[in-house]
Amino acid sequence: MAEVYSTLRTPLVLDNKSYSDITRDVCETLDHRPSTAWWAAFIVSFSLLVIGAVAIAYQIATGVGVWGLNNTIGWAFDITNFVFWIGIGHAGTLISAILFLFRQKWRTSVNRSAEAMTIFAVICAGIFPIIHTGRPWFAFWLIPYPNFRGPLWINFRSPLVWDMFAISCYFTISFVFWFTGLVPDLATLRDRATSKIKKKIYGFLSFGWDGSNRTWHRYEKVYLLLAGLATPLVVSVHTIVSWDFATSVIPGWHTTILPPYFVAGAVFSGFAMVLTLMLIVRRVLHFESYITLHHIEQMCKVIIATGGIVGLAYATELFVAYYSGNEYERFAFINRALGPYGWTYWIMVSCNILAPQLFWFKKLRRNVAVVFVVSIIINVGMWFERFVIIMTSLTRDFLPASWSAFTPTIIDIATLVGSFGLFFTLFLLFSRLLPMISIGEVKNVLHYANNGKGDKK
Amino acid sequence: MSRRLLVNVFQSDQDILNATKAARENGYTIVDAYTPYAVHGLDKAMGIRPTRIGWICLGLGLLGAAAKLWFQIWTSAFDWPVNVGGKPLTSLPAFVPVTFEVTVLFAGVGTVVAFFLVSRLLPGKRPKVVYEGVTNDKFVLVLAEEDASFDVEKVEKLFAPFHMVKMEERVEED
Numbered sequence: 001m002a003e004v005y006s007t008l009r010t011p012l013v014l015d016n017k018s019y020s021d022i023t024r025d026v027c028e029t030l031d032h033r034p035s036t037a038w039w040a041a042f043i044v045s046f047s048l049l050v051i052g053a054v055a056i057a058y059q060i061a062t063g064v065g066v067w068g069l070n071n072t073i074g075w076a077f078d079i080t081n082f083v084f085w086i087g088i089g090h091a092g093t094l095i096s097a098i099l100f101l102f103r104q105k106w107r108t109s110v111n112r113s114a115e116a117m118t119i120f121a122v123i124c125a126g127i128f129p130i131i132h133t134g135r136p137w138f139a140f141w142l143i144p145y146p147n148f149r150g151p152l153w154i155n156f157r158s159p160l161v162w163d164m165f166a167i168s169c170y171f172t173i174s175f176v177f178w179f180t181g182l183v184p185d186l187a188t189l190r191d192r193a194t195s196k197i198k199k200k201i202y203g204f205l206s207f208g209w210d211g212s213n214r215t216w217h218r219y220e221k222v223y224l225l226l227a228g229l230a231t232p233l234v235v236s237v238h239t240i241v242s243w244d245f246a247t248s249v250i251p252g253w254h255t256t257i258l259p260p261y262f263v264a265g266a267v268f269s270g271f272a273m274v275l276t277l278m279l280i281v282r283r284v285l286h287f288e289s290y291i292t293l294h295h296i297e298q299m300c301k302v303i304i305a306t307g308g309i310v311g312l313a314y315a316t317e318l319f320v321a322y323y324s325g326n327e328y329e330r331f332a333f334i335n336r337a338l339g340p341y342g343w344t345y346w347i348m349v350s351c352n353i354l355a356p357q358l359f360w361f362k363k364l365r366r367n368v369a370v371v372f373v374v375s376i377i378i379n380v381g382m383w384f385e386r387f388v389i390i391m392t393s394l395t396r397d398f399l400p401a402s403w404s405a406f407t408p409t410i411i412d413i414a415t416l417v418g419s420f421g422l423f424f425t426l427f428l429l430f431s432r433l434l435p436m437i438s439i440g441e442v443k444n445v446l447h448y449a450n451n452g453k454g455d456k457k
Numbered sequence: 458m459s460r461r462l463l464v465n466v467f468q469s470d471q472d473i474l475n476a477t478k479a480a481r482e483n484g485y486t487i488v489d490a491y492t493p494y495a496v497h498g499l500d501k502a503m504g505i506r507p508t509r510i511g512w513i514c515l516g517l518g519l520l521g522a523a524a525k526l527w528f529q530i531w532t533s534a535f536d537w538p539v540n541v542g543g544k545p546l547t548s549l550p551a552f553v554p555v556t557f558e559v560t561v562l563f564a565g566v567g568t569v570v571a572f573f574l575v576s577r578l579l580p581g582k583r584p585k586v587v588y589e590g591v592t593n594d595k596f597v598l599v600l601a602e603e604d605a606s607f608d609v610e611k612v613e614k615l616f617a618p619f620h621m622v623k624m625e626e627r628v629e630e631d
Contacts, residue, residue, distance in 0.1 A: 019493060019593065019594030020590075150537050156529045156552055157552075162558075165555045165558040169562045172562060177565075191589070203584070207581075207582055208581075210584050210591070211592055211597075212491055213499050213500060214489055216492065217505050218510055218572055219572065221508045221511065229561050232557075240554055439494075440493060440495070444494045444496075
């Protein structure tokens with residue numbers, strides 16, 4: 001099964017690596033001190049994180065009024081950022097769970113980092129609803145616990161409560177999935193560690209893993225079960241996020257297309273972020289034999305597929321707004337494209353629909369620089385997509401008397417910047433502490449289409 | 458009671474797979490195989506029974522679903538009924554999302570906890586590494602020497618085509 005010899009298939013690991021080469025290549029970066037580039041990146045990310053932390057501290061101390069919100073516009077940057085980060089996370093679960101079920105073996109080189117990205121993105125996302133409560137020290141009121149107020153329970157019919165459950169469940173399952181995958185690799189690190197402290201820490205975390213096949217046999221089953229559970233979960237999470245909007249009566253939000261549209265958009269943006277990160281990791285840590293051009297090409301193909309779905313959703317929304325005959329719905333969409341925030345709509349369309357079209361060309365899919373630039377353009381475009389959905393509908397609702405505008409304050413921007421700082425800080429720490437490529441899984445696909453090379457047969 | 462073990466070290470997944478099949482066909486008792494990654498088909502070659510962990514997953518999932526559904530109905534309709542927008546107190550469709558999430562949570566976390574418990578993997582447990590490199594690039598098959606008729610040389614001959622790198626006799630103390 002691990003042996004697939006076919007000239008039609010592309011090898012997943014290049015350069016005739018052996019098993020021990022894989023172990024060495026992946027673990028080596030953890031052996032020596034971080035490079036200057038790492039420190040530079042860390043200092044920048046950490047500074048951004050500090051800026052964000054200061055902004056949030058100021059906002060909590062002063063009140064949500066320090067944001068650009070007003071009576072009409074109750075959701076703006078905070079919820080935009082929340083949806084953006086949750087969306088980023090979805091690619092990790094897609095790679096680890098859905099591609100696993102589809103037996104896409106190329107996922108093995110990127111799934112570890114992508115799952116880590118999921119966890120960090122969900123952490124970033126989780127901050128926004130909590131600080132948006134205004135009094136985050138009461139955020140635990142969202143949890144149904146026996147209290148002295150009756151007990152008065154939370155309203156289980158509210159999409160915001162569904163959301164709270166979806167996000168916390170998603171975080172927990174993603175973490176468990178990621179950690180279960182890490183245990184065998186932590187054992188590898190433990191067995192090759194030379195320093196006592198490292199041996200102790202990796203030994204503690206690897207749970208006494210000894211590579212027994214009785215355990216591997218169960219482990220495979222557990223992995224399959226988790227993949228099977230995470231697949232509907234990831235679809236449900238962004239569906240529920242979209243219900244935050246779809247169950248309201250605001251024009252432009254109150255549509256049945258929102259769940260599939262959000263899920264496709266999430267995967268689209270998430271893959272763009274995976275590419276952004278992996279292209280850097282590949283270059284800096286010299287993982288070119290593991291994250292090959294073939295891998296990059298596959299991810300570009302996922303981007304063009306999901307980008308196509310997103311484009312179709314944009315078109316469908318416009319058509320349905322016209323075809324519904326509902327004047328508020330029609331106005332919402334005319335306003336979206338031509339109103340005061342029209343420029344954000346056109347940024348969204350050009351970044352998300354036009355830019356990915358480059359990936360139809362094989363030459364461009366295999367051009368790392370082009371892919372990197374497009375991945376960043378898509379990240380920007382998908383942030384704007386959420387901004388467009390939230391902002392254009394809120395600024396122009398039913399009553400012209402309550403129409404308003406939103407301008408982000410410096411605190412809004414600092415909080416957004418801070419979330420990026422947190423994300424990259426966590427990712428950089430991860431790159432120093434844990435193996436970024438799933439060692440065991442890559443060994444399993446080593447011989448995939450590698451016609452007998454490196455094989456001792 | 459102590460038993461004598463024969464530790465056989467191989468270098469590739471195909472070799473250990475074929476060696477395991479040969480050992481089993483010749484009636485040797487396979488204690489365990491240790492590999493750096495999950496070698497597909499090795500569980501069948503060793504004759505391990507299919508794991509029943511899937512049932513634990515199903516059971517916990519159903520338990521989670523039932524518990525959460527009951528909890529939502531109990532809090533919304535019985536313990537402190539609140540009229541929200543004139544909707545029925547037990548509005549089942551609205552309870553679906555949270556029920557689903559909790560189902561996945563119970564099934565997922567429960568399965569992993571069960572897996573670690575059943576496999577006796579616990580944080581900080583001291584590993585018994587059977588042979589150095591077994592988490593790197595060595596594939597180890599451990600046979601039990603059950604009685605006096607056990608002939609190491611015969612095994613060596615049996616495994617000769619599979620590029621065995623090392624063979625070691627050990628006594629396992631309980």
